Amino acid sequence: MKKISALIPFLLLILVLSLVSCGSPSGATQPGASQTGPSSDSEPVVLDIAAVAARLASECSFSEELTENSAYLSAKFRSLAEQTESCVAYVPTGITPEEVFVFEMKSEEDTAQVKSVLESYVSRQKSDYADYAPLQVPKLENPVILTSGKVVVFVVSVDNEAAESVAKSVLGIG
Amino acid sequence: MNRLDAYSAGSRKNRRIAAAIRFSIIAVLAICVIAVVVRIRSMGFQLAEEGVEEEIQYLDSMVDLTPVLGSRWTTVLNGLKEKDMPESWDPPETSRLIPDIDGTNEPEPVVTEPVTEDLKTSWKGNIVTYDSAGDVYLYGEPMGVHNGIVADALTGKTGGILSAREEVPNSYFADALFIGNSLAVGLEKSGELQAGFSANIGLNVRTFFTQKFISNRDGTELLTAVEAYARAGGPDRVYLVFGINELGWNSARAFTAQYQDVINAILAVNPNAIIYLQGILPVNEEMCRAGGQYDTSYVNNKRITEFNAAIVSLAEQKGVFYLNPGELLADTSGQLPAENTFDGIHLKGTALTVWVNYLKSHAVVPG
Structure with a gap:
């Protein structure tokens, strides 16, 4: 009995250590840096989505100044809340449909759902703008929707073709 | 024995x-x-x-x-x-x-x-x-409170134009809901105010009942503004931003007749809601004309003034409150200054700040 009692503190210590090690993030994090190319390591590189969104907002072409407002994105897409790790948005305050959304999902499998939700969103936007501001509709014809790992990027800009190139560069995909 | x-x-x-x-x-x-x-x-x-x-x-x-x-x-x-x-x-x-x-x-x-x-x-x-x-x-x-009439503690008024008073904190708007058109969308996107928004481009007092654009929590359904209000349990503070899309209607009376139905629908869900009718903001007529997107035969400040007078009457009649942030946004000629707008109608950052400050200084605290 004494031996068992003496072992209990060690067992508790092992239990605590194992729990702590489960919480450690895996993979390398590169805060503040964007990916410039695929990593040669087998470990996936975690993107800083705030940096990704900021680069997209500054390097793509927009007719109005965009403002960072991630709370807007969370409210707009509540159905994705459970699967979303974090999200960043740059949006205008005028009438244009131009926007930048970047989602980091909890798993790669969740990115398919995001893409589906964004496609439905674009469809509704087209319908709304067709009635209200038809000159804006062409911007919604080929929005940029790209994924890299757990990250999903959405851009509607003045020049979506150019925006796609920027997005691929930022995400480090071909 | x-x-x-x-x-x-x-x-x-x-x-x-x-x-x-x-x-x-x-x-x-x-x-x-x-x-x-x-x-x-x-x-x-x-x-x-x-x-x-x-x-x-x-x-x-x-x-x-x-x-x-x-x-x-x-x-x-x-x-x-x-x-x-x-x-x-x-x-x-x-x-x-x-x-x-x-x-x-x-x-x-x-x-x-x-x-x-x-x-x-x-x-x-x-x-x-x-x-x-x-x-x-x-x-x-x-x-x-009774009968759906909320009295303003400062003035005792039960509707109509609100005077300026001490600013309320941002938390006042935490349980407020803004329902309205693209101007409200702009306010939502600006992040200047942490409040609820049921706003969409092109929304008017008729499509308030019919346009399905608000996703429910699990994304399985799209709701109209009135449905979303009821589902949310009828928030107590409601800001209605309508009018700019209705300037082309036959008359201000046609607009306020439908607007009355909007107010009635909100009060049916929550008889004690504090409802604010926001006046239509001024426009920059020259920019509207130059952009080619708006018909300035009815999108003009004279018509806006006429419609706003009708909104004031409606507010007094229904016992709800009227807000006029346009009085702070318009220049001396009644126009929205060019530097405050993208296209003659929709507001840029500084103008949105002016709008929010107006809302903070014209808020009802029930008596």
């Missing part, structure tokens, strides 16, 4: 046995009666609780304009549950009111008070009645 003694002894024994049997039977019957009474009482409370759950579920699925508060009851009578939504409801004269003060839906100390018409209209939230031998449960919080 002789035979007589033996007989007496045997009889006494039999009588004792008989008495014991009678006592046992009586005891068992008494226990059964007590158990039945207790069970009935617990069933009553359980049914009342189930009534609350059913009421909550019903409110969650409600999408029509049926008035919610004050005229919908789940009534439990003699153990039978009965869903009834009468236009009026006559409670027993000596009903006992048991308020659910702590929101646990558990019965609380009985308060002897008759259920009057005033009390019925002043309770907010899910309402369930449990009526057995005169017991009545009303769940919710007393609002202290």
